[in-house]
Amino acid sequence: MVKKLKVTETALRDGHQSLIATRLKTEEMLPILEKMDNVGYHAMEVWGGATFDACLRYLNEDPWERLRKIRSKVKNTKLQMLLRGQNILGYKHYPDDIVEKFIYKSVENGIDIIRIFDALNDIRNLETSIKATKKAGAHCQCAISYTTSKIHTKSYYLEKVKAMEDMGADSICIKDMSGILTPYRAYELIKAIKKITDLPIEFHNHCTSGIAQMSYMKAIEAGVDIIDTAISPFATGTSQPPTEPFVMAYKGTDRDTKLNLNLLEEIAEYFKPIKRKYIEDGTLNLKVLETEPKTLIYQVPGGMLSNLLSQLKSQNAEDKYEEVLAEIPRVREELGYPPLVTPLSQMVGTQSMMNVLTGDRYKMIPKEIKDYVKGYYGKSPAPIKENIKKKIIGDEKVITQRPADLLEDAFDKYKEEIEGLYKSEEDILSYALFPQITKKFLIDREPEVYHIELSID
Numbered sequence: 001m002v003k004k005l006k007v008t009e010t011a012l013r014d015g016h017q018s019l020i021a022t023r024l025k026t027e028e029m030l031p032i033l034e035k036m037d038n039v040g041y042h043a044m045e046v047w048g049g050a051t052f053d054a055c056l057r058y059l060n061e062d063p064w065e066r067l068r069k070i071r072s073k074v075k076n077t078k079l080q081m082l083l084r085g086q087n088i089l090g091y092k093h094y095p096d097d098i099v100e101k102f103i104y105k106s107v108e109n110g111i112d113i114i115r116i117f118d119a120l121n122d123i124r125n126l127e128t129s130i131k132a133t134k135k136a137g138a139h140c141q142c143a144i145s146y147t148t149s150k151i152h153t154k155s156y157y158l159e160k161v162k163a164m165e166d167m168g169a170d171s172i173c174i175k176d177m178s179g180i181l182t183p184y185r186a187y188e189l190i191k192a193i194k195k196i197t198d199l200p201i202e203f204h205n206h207c208t209s210g211i212a213q214m215s216y217m218k219a220i221e222a223g224v225d226i227i228d229t230a231i232s233p234f235a236t237g238t239s240q241p242p243t244e245p246f247v248m249a250y251k252g253t254d255r256d257t258k259l260n261l262n263l264l265e266e267i268a269e270y271f272k273p274i275k276r277k278y279i280e281d282g283t284l285n286l287k288v289l290e291t292e293p294k295t296l297i298y299q300v301p302g303g304m305l306s307n308l309l310s311q312l313k314s315q316n317a318e319d320k321y322e323e324v325l326a327e328i329p330r331v332r333e334e335l336g337y338p339p340l341v342t343p344l345s346q347m348v349g350t351q352s353m354m355n356v357l358t359g360d361r362y363k364m365i366p367k368e369i370k371d372y373v374k375g376y377y378g379k380s381p382a383p384i385k386e387n388i389k390k391k392i393i394g395d396e397k398v399i400t401q402r403p404a405d406l407l408e409d410a411f412d413k414y415k416e417e418i419e420g421l422y423k424s425e426e427d428i429l430s431y432a433l434f435p436q437i438t439k440k441f442l443i444d445r446e447p448e449v450y451h452i453e454l455s456i457d
């Protein structure tokens with residue numbers, strides 16, 4: 001039976017997030033969008049993840065404006081975003097009203113597909129996002145953060161898929177942010193998922209460890225519906241596999257992608273000089289393009305490796321790199337095997353670094369780790385080790401309800417806080433997620449009106 005292999009192009013979100021720290025500007029995207037729109041992609045991932053934060057923090061751009069501009073040029077292809085469930089596009093839990101409004105506004109401004117995940121795969125943290133996405137009329141894709149541990153078995157993942165389907169998912173994504181799902185495991189997992197659901201299955205991975213293309217190939221054999229790839233200049237390394245080779249590999253087969261190769265070539269030519277510019281100015285650290293099989297050993301995402309290295313460098317402790325790397329799986333085990341994805345990747349990385357640099361494990365503990373142990377990020381996949389829990393929070397209480405149940409609606413409060421500065425509900429939502437940087441952005445937008453001195457942290 002002929003079943004077209006669908007392709008989601010990630011260059012404008014994960015591609016540049018993985019390779020150049022999310023620094024691609026809207027003006028660098030706009031001239032090529034019409035061509036991309038005609039390739040025949042299933043979808044283009046263009047928004048969410050770290051792009052929102054990066055627009056406001058580093059590029060002095062309004063992320064909502066970016067989305068509207070992209071939508072105005074992309075008329076045929078579905079636009080996709082990545083949403084961190086109750087964390088929206090930030091690093092902590094937000095109240096339900098903010099999550100709901102954010103999703104409605106995302107759809108109103110042009111998003112068709114919302115990929116929703118929770119760092120802990122705690123289904124409760126997806127509830128509000130799923131409901132809001134369905135209510136807004138968008139396609140609700142639920143993503144499982146893939147990781148390995150003794151409790152992350154095939155049946156663990158099948159249970160998650162079932163729960164997501166029951167909650168209303170329109171499709172399922174296996175999100176392998178570290179690139180550690182090996183080809184034969186991918187085959188088995190996808191075969192098993194296909195047996196229990198008719199929902200379309202998408203596979204998202206990263207080339208970091210060097211096995212991504214092999215895993216895609218086996219996933220395709222197992223009947224995966226959609227794969228995530230990036231146009232070649234923004235592919236490989238810590239990014240996704242390149243789009244063009246997949247188009248060529250399956251040409252004329254029963255999984256032909258039917259994508260327009262001539263257009264893909266033109267698009268690649270367009271992005272080449274842009275990539276070169278970012279190599280020359282140092283934004284693209286060549287290290288991210290290296291194949292790093294260590295990720296298979298330590299199960300650590302590529303982005304985390306480069307972050308660690310630069311943090312250790314700034315502390316003059318580069319020689320501790322291997323030691324910290326070995327500490328990460330240990331901390332992960334003690335903390336109940338959280339998947340290493342935002343924000344848990346940063347949290348586990350920092351704790352591991354502190355453990356090594358102080359020479360006294362859990363002597364220093366970031367507030368986020370304390371909150372995690374208290375249950376404020378959701379339920380840990382496995383129980384946290386008792387002795388470690390004691391070290392981190394003593395006899396303090398652990399919550400068992402959905403963390404956002406403890407949060408009061410906050411939209412009106414945020415609105416009041418920037419009275420006179422905001423021009424739209426979108427401004428208020430940006431502020432809700434990133435108060436300081438949004439405030440600065442809104443003031444800078446009209447410097448002649450607001451002469452206010454601001455301290456930015």
Ligand code: CO
Pocket residue numbers: 014176177204205206
């Ligand atoms: Co990714």
